[in-house]
Amino acid sequence: MLKRPEHVVALDVGVTWEPNAPEALFLQLERRAFVVLRAHSADSDTRDVVLVFEGFTSAVVGGPNDEAHHGHRLWRSGLSECLWAGEVFASSYIDALQQSNRVHPYHDAARFAELRHFILLLKEGIFECVARDVLARRSDGARSEILTEILNQAR
Numbered sequence: 001m002l003k004r005p006e007h008v009v010a011l012d013v014g015v016t017w018e019p020n021a022p023e024a025l026f027l028q029l030e031r032r033a034f035v036v037l038r039a040h041s042a043d044s045d046t047r048d049v050v051l052v053f054e055g056f057t058s059a060v061v062g063g064p065n066d067e068a069h070h071g072h073r074l075w076r077s078g079l080s081e082c083l084w085a086g087e088v089f090a091s092s093y094i095d096a097l098q099q100s101n102r103v104h105p106y107h108d109a110a111r112f113a114e115l116r117h118f119i120l121l122l123k124e125g126i127f128e129c130v131a132r133d134v135l136a137r138r139s140d141g142a143r144s145e146i147l148t149e150i151l152n153q154a155r
Helices: 092-101 109-113 143-153
Strands: 007-010 025-029 032-037 048-054 058-062 085-089 116-121 126-131 133-139
Touching: 025 058, 025 143, 032 126, 032 143, 048 126, 048 143, 058 092, 092 109, 092 126, 116 133, 126 133, 133 143
Parallel strands: none
Antiparallel strands: 007 085, 025 032, 032 048, 048 133, 058 126, 085 116, 116 126
8 A cells, every 4th residue: 555645634723823923932841842822813712722742752843934834845735724733644754753763772663653743833933743642721821820830730
């Protein structure tokens, strides 16, 4: 059976965020990563959106911004159909992570089989993350309180 090439499928994480707010906050602690975003202006729940990436392995944050998302390497491979988030299948990112880890004396290919490649479209760029899962929650605290809460969870 032929392996389908790398492609993106829209992912519903249960929340949407403000597409024109450039205040995304990123935090990584051990095997978890967090993205904090402003709630969408049309959302009746105005609390911030907190995406928690469990089993975090790696992330890339950067361009292109929203005016050039169509320049991303995965745009024609399904990313163009994603409004908020997507999941990348047959991920070359995960393949590259596994390839570089093969030199480790305790390399375990099975560990990489459970990983997923997530992608978020943001105002000032794109967030790509390799993790086991993503969970969404809300927080009504100020950004400083959200950070304190996250840091306290890590203790």
